[in-house]
Amino acid sequence: MLVQIVSIVFPVFTVIAVGYLYGRKHRPDMFATNQLNMGIFVPALVFSALAGKSVDLAHVQTIALGGLVVVLGSGLLGWPIARRLGYDPKTLLPPMMFKNAGNMGLPLLLFAFGEQALPAAVVLFLVENILHFAVVTWWLGHNAKLWRLLREPVIIAGIAGVLVSLSGVTLWPPLLSAVKIIADVSTGLMLFSLGVRLNTAPFAQWRIGAVGAVATPIAGMLIAYLFCLAFGLSSHETDILLVFGALPPAVLNFMFAELYRQEPEKVASIVILGNLVALLSISLALALRLA
Incomplete structure (x- = not known):
């Protein structure tokens, strides 16, 4: 199991290392590139992940609610931590709330619990992404109007992907392949x-990275466990939600911090250390549920 987890995390850190070495020598300005990624490549990733899969939402409503509670509850738990340690909540809370439910969560849940976990994994990915864009765009984007979120490319892509999935319509394979080619650019570019x-990122900022890296899985797993107890979720649903709670911060947190100039160096530290700590937190969550 540990080998499989390492095999998921290792490619992530390899691409990050390449970016670090290139940036150390050339110091490129990535702002315009990140805008392009958020406007085209990431929306294509969301659409392809949803439109290419058939999901019966009626069977995963409780899991969707659980994902919502884990995300928002992590923010509530993180608020006093940020205030106590003197960190800006806008810097610490988003990485604690919004997890790597796509690049790491989808393959990990499929490996651990099989194909029967796919609908729940996709729905958790969708819930997390919609909340991520809704909350962060409103919070960091100078109190932007929520209705304007409907014009965000990722939200449009998510809605379109769900509609295609629910309709049962099979997209023309060459079209889906073209979208996937565009989508495949996003992950590597983010990393x-x-x-x-x-x-x-100066060394002093790794302190907040360590705080976020530890607090993220602890808050997520605690809230997931309490939700499962309160709502009497089945063992299978508890397995999925607890592993979701243990996931590290999504790389997309850094993209938003860069886009809105919200201390991106500190957020980068939280993301990188959080994914390192994920080797332990995910192993713990899987060991608890698969023992």
Whole structure:
């Protein structure tokens, strides 16, 4: 199991390392590149992940609610931590709330619990992404109007992907392949950009990275466990939600911090250390549920 977890995490850190080494030598300005990624490549990733899968939402409503509670509850638990330690909540809370439910969560849940976990994994990915764009765009984007979120490319892509999935319509394979080619750009570019940004992170900022890295899985697993107890979730549903709670911060947190100039160096530290700590937190969650 540990070998499988390492096999998921290792490619992530390899791309980050390449970005770090390139950025150390060339110091590129990644701002315009990140805007392009958020406007085109990431929306294509969301659409392809949803439109290519058939999901019966009626069977995963409780899991969807659980994902919502884990995300928002992590923010509530993180608020006093940020205030106590003197950190800006806008810097610490988003990485604690919004997890790597796509690049790491989807393959991990499929490996651990089989194909029967796919609908729940996709729905958790969707819930997390919609909340991420809704909350962060409103909070960091100078109190932007929530209705304007409907114009965000990722939200549009998510809605379109769900509609295609629910309709049962099979997209023309060459079209889906074209979207996937565009989508495949997003992950590597996000990780590379994160590596470049780490060159500007002074050592002192790794302190907040350590706090976020430890607090993220602890808060997520605690809230997931309490939710499962309160709502009487089945063993299978508890397995999925507890592992979701243990996931590390999504790289997308760094992209938003870069986009809105919200201390991206500190957020980069939280993301990188959080994914390192994930080797332990995810192993613990899997050991508890698969023992």
